[in-house]
Amino acid sequence: MTFELFIFYLLATIASLSGLMMITVKDPVKAALWLVLAFISTAGVWITAQAEFLGLVLILVYVGAVMVLFLFVVMMLDINLAILKEGFTKYLPIGGMVIISISAMMYLVLGPDNFGLDVTGEPVLHPADYSNTKAIGLELYTVHAYAFILAAVLLLLGIVAAITLALRRRSTGEVRYQNIDKQVKTQASERFKMVKMKSVVEEPIKLKEKPEEEDEK
Amino acid sequence: MFDALQAFLSTFLFDWLAILITLVIQTVVVVLPIMLVVAWLTYAERKVIGFMQVRMGPNRVGPLGLLQPIADALKLMTKEVIFPDQANKYLFIIAPILALAPAVAAWAVIPFADGMVVADVNAGLLYILAVTSIIVYGTIVAGWASNSKYAFLGALRGSAQKISYEIAMGFALVTVLMISGSMNLTDIVNGQQGGMLNWYLLPLLPMFFVYFISGLAETNRTPFDVIEGEAEIVAGFHVDYSGMTFGVFMLAEYAMMILISFMTAIMFLGGWLSPFEGIPVLETMFAWVPQLGWLAFKVSLLLFIFLWLRATFPRYRYDQLMRLGWKVLIPLTILWVFVVGAMKYFSFGPWFN
Numbered sequence: 001m002t003f004e005l006f007i008f009y010l011l012a013t014i015a016s017l018s019g020l021m022m023i024t025v026k027d028p029v030k031a032a033l034w035l036v037l038a039f040i041s042t043a044g045v046w047i048t049a050q051a052e053f054l055g056l057v058l059i060l061v062y063v064g065a066v067m068v069l070f071l072f073v074v075m076m077l078d079i080n081l082a083i084l085k086e087g088f089t090k091y092l093p094i095g096g097m098v099i100i101s102i103s104a105m106m107y108l109v110l111g112p113d114n115f116g117l118d119v120t121g122e123p124v125l126h127p128a129d130y131s132n133t134k135a136i137g138l139e140l141y142t143v144h145a146y147a148f149i150l151a152a153v154l155l156l157l158g159i160v161a162a163i164t165l166a167l168r169r170r171s172t173g174e175v176r177y178q179n180i181d182k183q184v185k186t187q188a189s190e191r192f193k194m195v196k197m198k199s200v201v202e203e204p205i206k207l208k209e210k211p212e213e214e215d216e217k
Numbered sequence: 218m219f220d221a222l223q224a225f226l227s228t229f230l231f232d233w234l235a236i237l238i239t240l241v242i243q244t245v246v247v248v249l250p251i252m253l254v255v256a257w258l259t260y261a262e263r264k265v266i267g268f269m270q271v272r273m274g275p276n277r278v279g280p281l282g283l284l285q286p287i288a289d290a291l292k293l294m295t296k297e298v299i300f301p302d303q304a305n306k307y308l309f310i311i312a313p314i315l316a317l318a319p320a321v322a323a324w325a326v327i328p329f330a331d332g333m334v335v336a337d338v339n340a341g342l343l344y345i346l347a348v349t350s351i352i353v354y355g356t357i358v359a360g361w362a363s364n365s366k367y368a369f370l371g372a373l374r375g376s377a378q379k380i381s382y383e384i385a386m387g388f389a390l391v392t393v394l395m396i397s398g399s400m401n402l403t404d405i406v407n408g409q410q411g412g413m414l415n416w417y418l419l420p421l422l423p424m425f426f427v428y429f430i431s432g433l434a435e436t437n438r439t440p441f442d443v444i445e446g447e448a449e450i451v452a453g454f455h456v457d458y459s460g461m462t463f464g465v466f467m468l469a470e471y472a473m474m475i476l477i478s479f480m481t482a483i484m485f486l487g488g489w490l491s492p493f494e495g496i497p498v499l500e501t502m503f504a505w506v507p508q509l510g511w512l513a514f515k516v517s518l519l520l521f522i523f524l525w526l527r528a529t530f531p532r533y534r535y536d537q538l539m540r541l542g543w544k545v546l547i548p549l550t551i552l553w554v555f556v557v558g559a560m561k562y563f564s565f566g567p568w569f570n
Contacts, residue, residue: 002232006233030308036354043347052340052344056340060347060387063350063351064351065350065380065383130339131339131340133343133400
């Protein structure tokens with residue numbers, strides 16, 4: 001067994017196990033963390049297949065950003081697991097049918113007939129100085145430039161749409177904004193005013209004269 | 218680095234075992250000095266801040282207090298690790314490991330001198346960016362697993378801050394990539410040969426500051442240490458950690474500080490290249506300095522700035538911090554990507570030829 005093969009089997013085992021754990025574990029936070037592990041090990045498998053750009057971007061984008069935001073949401077939700085699990089037996093037959101049909105479709109597309117060296121051809125083993133990043137970049141920005149730009153515009157559209165959906169516009173009188181530029185540029189003279197005044201000297205206490213008169217008033 | 222050793226081992230061992238042993242030795246050779254630097258960086262920090270505040274700093278253990286880090290390490294290791302009652306045990310233990318592992322793993326592609334690198338990979342820059350992005354999990358898992366409001370608030374603040382500044386950091390790296398035309402860190406340094414004017418510092422001056430400021434935010438150093446915010450949330454995400462589990466968080470923070478300093482030195486300050494290259498007298502005068510010496514000098518200068526900033530600035534308010542990241546640094550980096558593109562188009566200066 002070569003070292004690469006050893007690493008591949010190690011990462012592949014971790015990836016499948018963590019995928020399995022992700023769908024079986026009860027706590028959604030733990031499920032998300034298992035998914036993170038699955039992403040990282042999958043990225044490792046991709047890197048052993050000399051697709052280091054894709055592997056690193058998978059870690060950077062999905063593990064480093066998307067899953068963190070996902071964890072945020074899951075951690076802050078107060079999920080009642082008992083309610084979620086309600087009606088499990090009731091929906092089991094339907095779920096089972098869906099599972100069987102999806103598995104069948106996956107078998108048709110991803111089954112052993114469509115894989116193997118005789119179908120895909122022998123993969124090219126690139127030398128050590130081969131840059132996967134450069135190869136992908138050249139393809140993306142020349143052959144597939146329009147598709148790439150279209151995808152970028154679609155993503156931008158998604159961002160704009162999400163912001164518009166979540167935007168709650170209120171009248172300016174209702175909301176007060178902080179002008180941080182002004183706050184940052186503030187000087188001590190604007191906040192702190194020196195006032196000159198004479199020192200207050202306490203008068204010596206005089207004895208009250210004629211307390212009877214006070215009472216009469 | 219150790220091809221000869223691997224060749225020697227594979228004469229009488231399985232191939233994969235020889236590779237594995239060589240890898241382990243390489244890891245130890247790189248990680249052990251870093252851990253030592255981390256230990257004495259904590260000493261330097263206390264001493265530097267002490268002098269800035271006109272006091273002595275540690276001066277009891279050993280001459281000039283030099284053995285203080287060892288005493289600290291011993292103390293942390295012998296203290297009891299306390300598990301909060303309602304904490305999630307596994308995640309509570311895993312969190313510090315998640316914080317430290319990426320901070321150590323990133324060193325695999327850092328070149329210490331020409332050819333002195335564990336893995337001279339093509340996508341080094343991307344690898345650093347990807348691996349350091351995992352560090353967020355240490356924070357967020359620690360905050361959640363502690364099952365404490367303070368820890369959770371600190372974790373939420375800290376991770377939101379980290380992923381925000383990562384964007385600015387990524388764009389700053391993109392400009393370095395554009396100017397050097399390579400993601401290999403050795404190639405990036407070699408592209409800056411020919412004296413101080415050829416360093417990427419000048420054409421990328423705003424990016425240098427953006428990168429360093431984002432680095433401060435990534436490592437949660439003052440003025441961006443809202444994650445700990447003693448005044449509001451006790452000690453933030455690691456309130457409930459004690460003993461060595463806390464020590465591992467500290468190790469991770471300081472290892473990241475050194476990593477950011479190394480990256481800044483490599484990308485903007487010419488890495489191991491002498492600043493006197495091309496200057497007649499000075500070049501021969503300083504020819505004896507090894508490459509690692511120059512890199513170490515630049516890195517210590519940057520680390521000093523880290524400590525200096527801590528002694529100087531108060532903590533940012535959270536909304537101002539987010540504003541700085543999203544409304545100042547990110548637009549600036551996007552603008553500079555176009556500026557660098559224009560500079561490349563017109564073959565500007567000694568950097569683009």
